[in-house]
Amino acid sequence: MVKIGVLALQGAVREHVESLEAPDCEVSVVKRIEQLDELDGLVFPGGESTTMRRLIDKYHFREPLQQFAAAEKPVFGTCAGLILMAEDITGEPEGHLQLMDMEVERNAFGRQRESFETTLSVKGVGDDIEAVFIRAPLIKSVGDEVEILCEYNGEIVAARQNHLLACSYHPELTKDTRFHQYFVQMVRESKEAASTVTAAP
Numbered sequence: 001m002v003k004i005g006v007l008a009l010q011g012a013v014r015e016h017v018e019s020l021e022a023p024d025c026e027v028s029v030v031k032r033i034e035q036l037d038e039l040d041g042l043v044f045p046g047g048e049s050t051t052m053r054r055l056i057d058k059y060h061f062r063e064p065l066q067q068f069a070a071a072e073k074p075v076f077g078t079c080a081g082l083i084l085m086a087e088d089i090t091g092e093p094e095g096h097l098q099l100m101d102m103e104v105e106r107n108a109f110g111r112q113r114e115s116f117e118t119t120l121s122v123k124g125v126g127d128d129i130e131a132v133f134i135r136a137p138l139i140k141s142v143g144d145e146v147e148i149l150c151e152y153n154g155e156i157v158a159a160r161q162n163h164l165l166a167c168s169y170h171p172e173l174t175k176d177t178r179f180h181q182y183f184v185q186m187v188r189e190s191k192e193a194a195s196t197v198t199a200a201p
């Protein structure tokens with residue numbers, strides 16, 4: 001059994017909970033820091049990153065979230081969640097949680113395309129993944145350890161750095177749960193690897 005939480009300070013939470021459903025996966029809505037201790041993986045939903053940051057600071061979540069990721073527990077950020085994870089944000093003095101080696105640009109898809117849907121090929125997930133972009137950020141550059149999973153019109157929109165997964169769009173707003181199930185599998189593998197290490201003589 002793996003336990004995955006969805007950070008519920010602000011943003012679209014319920015859809016993530018539904019997309020993560022699997023027979024061996026217990027999903028919870030995270031509102032208190034103490035809940036992090038029980039989790040094997042965590043999702044940062046979409047919403048408004050500046051509001052989320054304000055609430056993260058208000059409820060003293062910043063360090064516990066950074067520790068969660070530093071313990072190599074998997075984290076998955078979508079849209080505003082991706083912005084929270086980035087080391088750098090274009091035009092801003094520094095990133096929020098600075099978990100993942102990438103620079104992101106907020107609201108990067110221009111005015112008339114602020115929201116749109118498309119089908120994408122995502123490495124390791126599928127070549128016909130439905131994606132909903134809502135005032136989405138793009139990933140402008142990534143460090144050496146980051147694997148690019150998906151590009152849209154030559155721009156990076158999904159990436160993975162070991163136990164960290166991020167995408168610009170909203171996989172939780174479609175019926176297609178493959179991206180979430182890819183993350184659930186990351187959490188299973190990470191938990192299994194951690195228990196092997198603990199069990200070693």
Ligand SMILES: NC(=O)CC[C@H](N)C(=O)O
Pocket residue numbers: 045046047048049050078079080081083106107134135136137
């Ligand atoms: N759908 C979203 O999560 C939008 C992200 C939002 N534009 C931000 O900058 O935080």
